[in-house]
Amino acid sequence: MIDAIVLPLLKILVVLNAVLVGVTFMVLLERKVIAWAQARLGPMRVGPYGMLQPIADVLKLMVKEDITPAKADKWVFTAAPMIALIPALIVFAVVPFGPEVSIFGRRVTLAITDLNVGLLYVVSVTSIGVYGIILAGWASNSKFPLLASLRASAQLISYEVAVTMILVSMVVSAGTLSMAGIIDAQYQQGVWYAFAQPLAFVVFFIGGLAETNRAPFDMPEAEQELTGGFHTEYSGMRFALFFLAEYANMIVVSCVATTLFLGGWLQPFPNVSALSFLGFVPGWMWFLGKTFVFLYVFLWIRATLPRYRYDQLMRIGWKVLIPLGIANVVVSAVLKVLL
Amino acid sequence: MTSGLITFYAVGALIVVFALLVVTSRNTVHSILYLVADFLAVALLYATMNSMFVATIQILVYAGGIVVLYLFVVMLVKQKSESELASDPRRRNVIGGILVAAVLGELVVLGVSNAISPAAPSVNAPGGVENVAMALFTDYLIPFEVVSILLLVAMVGAIILARREI
Amino acid sequence: MMGEVSPTHYMMLSAVLFMIGVFGVVTRRNIIIIFMSIELILNAVNINLIAFSLQWDNSVGQVFALFVIAVAAAEAAVGLGIILALYRNKETINIDEMNVMKW
Numbered sequence: 001m002i003d004a005i006v007l008p009l010l011k012i013l014v015v016l017n018a019v020l021v022g023v024t025f026m027v028l029l030e031r032k033v034i035a036w037a038q039a040r041l042g043p044m045r046v047g048p049y050g051m052l053q054p055i056a057d058v059l060k061l062m063v064k065e066d067i068t069p070a071k072a073d074k075w076v077f078t079a080a081p082m083i084a085l086i087p088a089l090i091v092f093a094v095v096p097f098g099p100e101v102s103i104f105g106r107r108v109t110l111a112i113t114d115l116n117v118g119l120l121y122v123v124s125v126t127s128i129g130v131y132g133i134i135l136a137g138w139a140s141n142s143k144f145p146l147l148a149s150l151r152a153s154a155q156l157i158s159y160e161v162a163v164t165m166i167l168v169s170m171v172v173s174a175g176t177l178s179m180a181g182i183i184d185a186q187y188q189q190g191v192w193y194a195f196a197q198p199l200a201f202v203v204f205f206i207g208g209l210a211e212t213n214r215a216p217f218d219m220p221e222a223e224q225e226l227t228g229g230f231h232t233e234y235s236g237m238r239f240a241l242f243f244l245a246e247y248a249n250m251i252v253v254s255c256v257a258t259t260l261f262l263g264g265w266l267q268p269f270p271n272v273s274a275l276s277f278l279g280f281v282p283g284w285m286w287f288l289g290k291t292f293v294f295l296y297v298f299l300w301i302r303a304t305l306p307r308y309r310y311d312q313l314m315r316i317g318w319k320v321l322i323p324l325g326i327a328n329v330v331v332s333a334v335l336k337v338l339l
Numbered sequence: 340m341t342s343g344l345i346t347f348y349a350v351g352a353l354i355v356v357f358a359l360l361v362v363t364s365r366n367t368v369h370s371i372l373y374l375v376a377d378f379l380a381v382a383l384l385y386a387t388m389n390s391m392f393v394a395t396i397q398i399l400v401y402a403g404g405i406v407v408l409y410l411f412v413v414m415l416v417k418q419k420s421e422s423e424l425a426s427d428p429r430r431r432n433v434i435g436g437i438l439v440a441a442v443l444g445e446l447v448v449l450g451v452s453n454a455i456s457p458a459a460p461s462v463n464a465p466g467g468v469e470n471v472a473m474a475l476f477t478d479y480l481i482p483f484e485v486v487s488i489l490l491l492v493a494m495v496g497a498i499i500l501a502r503r504e505i
Numbered sequence: 506m507m508g509e510v511s512p513t514h515y516m517m518l519s520a521v522l523f524m525i526g527v528f529g530v531v532t533r534r535n536i537i538i539i540f541m542s543i544e545l546i547l548n549a550v551n552i553n554l555i556a557f558s559l560q561w562d563n564s565v566g567q568v569f570a571l572f573v574i575a576v577a578a579a580e581a582a583v584g585l586g587i588i589l590a591l592y593r594n595k596e597t598i599n600i601d602e603m604n605v606m607k608w
Contacts, residue, residue: 076368117468120395127403131375134410138368150414157407177468347510351518358522358545362529367537374541381548388515388559393567393574397551400574405544405581412585413537416592435532439524446520454513455560470564471571479568486575493579500586503593 011112015092023247024054030299037303064236069141072233077139081234081241084132087125088248094118095255096180098265098284110265110284111180118179119171122256123164126211130156132245133220133230140233149230151310152220155210158317163207165325166200169332170260173197183264194261200328201261203321205297208253210317212246215302219310254294255287262290346387353380367413371406378402392468515556522549536598540584547577 028043028050035042043050068077098110115121130153137149171177173193174185186192194201210217221229231242258264265283269275308316357377364370378401385394475483522545529542551570558566592598 073366073368076372079372115391117391117395120392120399124395124399124403127399130403130407131410134407134414135372138410138414146414150411153407153411157404341509343510344514347514347518351514354518355521355525358525361545362525362533362538362542367535370538370541374544377545378548381552384518384552385555388555390555390558390567390570393551393555393570396571396574400578401544401548405578408581408585409537409541412588415589416537416598432532435528438531439528442527443520443524446524447517450513450516450520455511471567474564474568475571478565482572486572490575490579493582497582497586500583501589 007108008112012093015097015112016089019089019092019248019251020244022251023244024058026247026250026295027057027243028053029295030302033296033299034303037300058240061240062237066236066238067233069233072141073139076135078238080132080136080139081238081245082132083135084129084245085241085248087129087132088245088252091122091125091252092255094121094179095252096183096259096264097287098282101282109180114178114180117177119167119177119182119260122179122252123160123167126249126252127157127160129245129249132242136234136242137230140230142233145230145232148220148232152213152230155213155217155220155310155313155317158314159207159210159321162317162321162325163204163211165322165329166204166207167260169197169200169325169329172329172332172336179259179264182260183266186263187266187270192261192263192266197261197328197332199324200332201257203324203328204257204261205294206316207321208257209298209301210313212249212253212298214246214250214298216305216308217313218302219307219313222307250295250298251291254291254298257294258287258290264290343387347384350380350384350387354384368410371409371413374409375402375406378406392471512556512560515552519549519553519556522546522552534599534601536588536600536603539600540581540588544577544581547573 031053032042032050043053046052046056068074093112094115096109096111096114100107100109102108133149133156134153137145137147137152140146170182170193173196174182176182176185189196209215213220221231231239234242265287267275267278267281267283267286269278354377357373357380360373361370361377364373378397382394382397382402385391385397526542526545526549529545530539533539533542551573554566554570554573556566558564558570588598591603595603597603
């Protein structure tokens with residue numbers, strides 16, 4: 001009874017809380033990192049060094065007036081931000097945060113569950129997130145959001161193909177679709193897949209940037225281009241939900257990249273006994289550290305690179321990343337059979 | 340009433356309710372949203388039937404691909420009138436309803452009279468990805484390759500059909 | 506009366522979903538809704554196939570269901586392309602108005 005119902009509920013509670021708090025502090029982190037890259041300080045007023053800024057942001061968004069455009073489809077207008085946020089959150093059900101540990105004498109795996117088809121579940125659930133963007137643009141009953149949402153969804157479904165190709169080549173290397181199994185395969189083969197398949201790593205990261213609408217692929221939400229993109233007509237808490245969805249997607253892509261390419265919760269060089277002192281750091285701390293590195297690189301790229309034009313963006317997705325992905329699948333399959 | 344039966348009735352009720360909403364809703368975008376919910380409910384049903392792989396493929400292809408295509412087409416096709424101008428809609432609905440009820444009644448009678456008892460659950464889960472992959476790549480390799488050519492042909496055909504003539 | 510979920514339950518569900526799809530095809534005039542009802546029919550068939558795969562402990566049913574999903578994707582793409590081409594020429598999606606072979 002405890003193992004079947006209470007334990008998963010507790011894990012879900014912990015993970016959801018961690019993700020939602022992490023997402024609100026990501027807002028602050030982004031502003032700070034971009035500020036430091038631009039030789040200024042960012043938010044400094046609220047709390048020490050601006051650490052309580054997210055609380056001020058959340059309070060502001062909660063008390064803002066809730067405007068719904070006239071003749072907008074009210075039901076769809078309200079549901080669109082939820083449809084954008086829910087897939088980003090339920091992916092965390094298969095992310096393995098750490099190995100099996102003993103808590104109060106009970107063996108607990110630090111993952112909510114381990115599906116046999118975990119990686120496929122991640123891909124399929126993130127493909128539902130497209131609906132939030134399409135419906136937000138449609139339900140706003142206004143030209144700019146509709147155009148922006150069509151562009152954004154076309155971008156998302158194009159880069160989904162490239163990312164799925166990369167995931168297929170990772171499955172070929174690991175021999176299993178389950179996320180915990182992929183970490184185990186990296187342990188058995190003694191190499192993180194970032195080094196065994198560098199091209200896949202780079203293509204996955206670029207695809208992840210495009211999938212989450214982050215710079216340099218953030219044409220759909222660029223303020224200078226389409227007056228705010230698909231969330232132009234949204235205000236208050238619904239707008240906050242879109243932002244939460246974007247940052248949650250970033251965290252999802254970082255967690256999946258950590259699991260696939262950087263060995264998840266494994267310590268560096270687990271097979272080398274001279275470095276076994278690194279085992280004092282628990283697995284979930286390694287996982288969170290590696291995820292944080294990815295998130296920092298996301299923000300770093302945003303502060304540095306200019307934005308791609310829409311046709312350049314689509315050209316990269318279809319003519320560069322997909323052929324590279326297919327070539328990667330073929331080469332990794334051939335090498336897997338030969339070696 | 341075992342928990343399996345309760346789960347089946349709950350998911351089945353979701354499927355039937357959303358399907359009814361799809362065919363009776365007046366607004367096309369609402370119909371498409373109900374269709375997505377229906378496909379997600381069917382994927383849930385597959386998950387309870389020990390077929391996780393087909394369930395995730397159902398979400399990925401049907402809910403995440405085909406219905407997005409429908410949504411794009413609905414947005415590109417500007418409808419002048421949302422409500423259907425009717426010549427005599429109720430007669431069509433009544434005749435359709437009678438036909439459907441007759442065939443459904445016959446199917447239910449046939450099904451209940453030839454009821455099959457459920458098999459014991461097997462140890463070697465057939466829904467695992469490995470079993471499906473083995474069957475797909477050894478016994479059914481030729482249909483697999485043919486389907487890939489079919490998809491290529493469909494892709495080329497759809498692009499040519501939807502291309503704007505200049 | 507019924508303790509376990511038997512294939513009969515799944516067949517009943519599949520029959521109901523099938524007939525709802527047929528009702529949609531017969532009754533509605535909007536061609537996109539007709540296409541969506543055809544997708545409902547294909548889903549009903551898939552439920553049947555997976556139920557029998559569960560009953561006889563054989564993965565062939567699931568392979569068949571995968572092929573049905575792939576063919577449905579191809580059919581949806583081509584069908585929607587035809588609808589777009591038709592709409593560009595006739596400016597309507599009401600099938601009652603698509604009743605001449607040449608215009």
